[in-house]
Amino acid sequence: MVTLDQPALSQAEPRTTSRVQPLLRFARRNTAGILFLLPALGIFGFFVWYPVVYGFILSFQKNAFYGVPTFAGWSNYRFVLHDPLFWTAWRNSASYALYGLLIGYLIPIVLAIAINEIRHGTGYFRLAFYLPVIIPPLVTAFLWRYMYTHDGGLINSLLSVVHAAPQPWLQSPSTALPSLVIVTTWANMGGTVLIYMAALQGIPAQLYEAAELDGANIWRRIWNITLPQMRGIMLILLLIQIIATVQVFTEPFTLTGGGPDLSTMTVILLIYNYAFNSGNFGAASALSVILFLVLVVLSLIYFGITRRLNLGGAE
């Protein structure tokens, strides 16, 4: 046995050395670069990858962080899947994404095209629509909370000027979710508008010139040139928006607390409640893993589409 092992070891050694040596050579040549990277890699690993891996582990544990964790098998997943709030939260998150498409997806496209068509004051409008992006989310929430106040709030006061009835906005289960979508749209559309405007700049001017010579009016130019040319970026931003809206937390947390009557209880808010209201970190992690898997599917679709578009562009 010993004699058989010896050649194997002696054979393995040069292979290992040959594999290790280029790495060592690379490390020696790039010591400074690696050292510069180390803090970033360390911080990224500690704050991003470690929580992700630890989340998976936690989802199979009974662990409140205050004692010895125990292996819980699939019980956290069973608990989450049998919780009546599970489907409520997914339904609300899906509705939020849907309202986001109806309200939040089209407005930035319309605004970008409108600003692009304006001859004067483009810079002003670009800044005006981008400004909400730099307002801290909590400030945005409190601002809208005041605007949505039933008695004396800005929006209902404006409605009373035109003799319209005050609306319940955040106070009714039927209007609370769309009201939150309006806040999200207002707060975030500036960035999307800028991306669309950049895409609009990339459309060859001769296409519009040719269309104008053919007598196409503005609507036909938008329908037949602008929208087809922007199709790729619109699809990518659509998927990014869906991925982002499924993860909505700040608005329901700060403005409604998941109410009224659970109408704005979203998946992330439910995760928060599991962890910090009930101290059930296992269930919180299990639901996080389920959400992660859903987002992985959406992200794969996103990557698939961007790859196809890139390949199409290269052709």
Place this chain on the structure above:
Amino acid sequence: MTSRSFGNPMLSRRTLMRNAAIAGAGFVGANILAACGPASSSNGLITFTTNELPASSNPAQVKIYQDYVQTFQQNHKGVTINALNDPYTTQGYFTKAAAHSQEDMVDAPFTDPQLMIARGTVADITTYAKQQSFFSSYTPSALAIASSGGSVYGLPYAGYQLGLMFNIKLIKAAGLDPASPPKTWDDFRAYAKQIAQKTGVPGFVELTNQNTGGWHLTNWIYTGGGNLESGSGSSTQAVFNNPVAVAWLQNLQAMKFTDKSLYNEVLVGYNDALQIFGTNKAAMVVEASDTLPALQTAYQADMTNIGLWPMPQSPTNPGNATLSGGHVYVFKAGDSSDVLNAAVEWASYYRFDLSVIENSTVQAAASGLPVGFPTATIFTGSYQQSLQAISQKYANLPLDNYALYANSGLALRPEPPVQTQAMYAALDPVVQGVLTSAKADPQTLLNTAQTNFQATLSSGS
């Protein structure tokens, strides 16, 4: 391949960059390590943190607090108190406790010490607590709030009882008499309706959000003699889906949709309610007397215009009770005995020393802060008599406005002990539900909340 030299071979570009990278990595590492370092006792120096610094919106109280900190530090050489204004929330505390980074001494509500004890986040302070002169004066029920298995884990220092706070001018404008409180739910409903009809101001605002809906529903269930939890420990059952809760919720629903006597908004948190009541937008609210200072300092409410009645009781099954709660100091598990001893000494000095209480009461009165509001009794004997004497001596509030509340004789029922805040969170949607739709069925909503909360109890988290 050689790097370009700058004359001195030691200062080659590559060397310079490598040294810079090492220095940078070292700097970042050192900072991370420094940030993780403990703040406790070493070399005879003791530092402890607490969350109890008064809010900056109340500068007079901040000044009084800081003066006492300074005096204490002068008399206890080597002790430093690092006070933060970080009001307690269950979520915030347990998040920090999960990382063992909660403050060394935390001012918490009565609802959470048992959960803290079960999770091992609070220190056993029996030895230090029993050395304090006031300790033997605790009522058994007060002592039980932060005790378990014969050990003491906290020092309750103030109690409250919920009552019906009212706006005297609006009550009078509605033709009602501040000296005649509503005794039953029916009386209360009639009062709210009369106020709304006669003054146009909502008769009542109910709290519904951020766990306050569950908190107040618990109180109303107590006034109907009902319970919310049965059993104890791991066999605790949620029993709040009972006829008392249904009857109260039907009453509330009728006030909203039949009488139209409730404040319009459904999502009302603790501070929202204070603002609404403090700015005369509702005539009645369920509150405790310890909110009077906040009403004065934050909303400039006229203290002579606010009165307190005892809680109205169920007309058919009066519980003759009201919910009581309060504040308790708890201390961080794992702290050294030096830190625990210093923190307990500070608590003893600042909250329980009769001369300090008298001085701070004088200072508060001189600063125009409200003094003398009635509190729930957590002490007995001569210590309690001394506390009462100080409060009455320097009172600057119209105590007659609270006489019926203070002398109601209602039983003071503590909050349900197991997963209290999680239960309140489960009950919030119930209260919101009946205030959102006239067709909402209280029994169905309660059953759903019971299922949700029972799952939390059964998970043993």
